[in-house]
Amino acid sequence: MSTTIFYYTGTGNALWAARTISDALGGAEVASISETRATQTSRTPSTIGLVFPVHIWGVPRAMVRFVSTLTAHPQSTFFAIAVNAGQVANTLVQLEHLLKKRDLVLSLGFELRMPSNYIPWGGPGPRERQEELFRQAENKISRIASHVMQKNHLPVERGPLWQRMVFSALYRLTYSRVSSMDSSFWVDERCNQCGICGRICPAGNISLIQGNPVWQHGCEQCFACLQWCPQEAIQYGKKTPGYERYHHPAVTLKDLLGGKASTTEHT
Ligand SMILES: Cc1cc2nc3c(=O)[nH]c(=O)nc-3n(C[C@H](O)[C@H](O)[C@H](O)COP(=O)(O)O)c2cc1C
Structure with a gap:
């Protein structure tokens, strides 16, 4: 079964994560959603990865649009990595629902803490802290790759209840703005x-x-x-x-x- 990883990125964290898991899986195809029409995606059973940043406590709109028109074989296996700066909130649950609307199942959904690129709230933090986050992310990606290879199905990762309630409301409020x-x-x-x-x-x-x-x-x-x-x-x-x-x-x-x-x- 082929594996394709679709990514969306602003500052490269998601691209790095997509490439790193591709290597760990033995060289999966890595493709930008900006250059792929969702309707061109696989019609034979395949493993599909979605790697993207958390934006305003949810799935970025470009990824929402991509998933909303995704065509994939019903037996395809989906995994997702939501890179973030510490507040994944309800993002992966939201993605699970978006895929469900297309009769597709998200088997694995992981959050991956990386340096923040949300500059209105400050810079990415000290270099040593960034290095530490990269090391931790690399270790976590190895574990994610093992789950993907073993075709495991686990509950998606999510933030604490208060975060999911408060921030999901804010996500909905800002989405159209x-x-x-x-x-x-x-x-x-x-x-x-x-x-x-x-x-x-x-x-x-x-x-x-x-x-x-x-x-x-x-x-x-x-x-x-x-x-x-x-x-x-x-x-x-x-x-x-x-x-x-x-x-x-x-x-x-x-x-x-x-x-x-x-x-x-x-x-
Ligand atoms: C508009 C915007 C909103 C963001 N919202 C969140 C958020 O709700 N929670 C969070 O943990 N990180 C948030 N971030 C930080 C990014 O998710 C994080 O830095 C990510 O690793 C950036 O990935 P990229 O380099 O692939 O774009 C936000 C960043 C931007 C630009």
């Missing part, structure tokens, strides 16, 4: 109009107007634009000029840009 949250982005004088922000945005939400990035209110709040800006010129709200940028150290800009075409230039 995420697109327009990009009105808090701005660029400072360091912007050299390189256009990388537009190319890296998985939602194609940034146009260059006379060379300057302009967010088009179709944002997914992944923060890739801000975190990958080589000049650190992109800001969000008032505090980000003082916060350290983050991306996973083993993931490069080239990994994420892949074959993406350049951004639309408007004059």
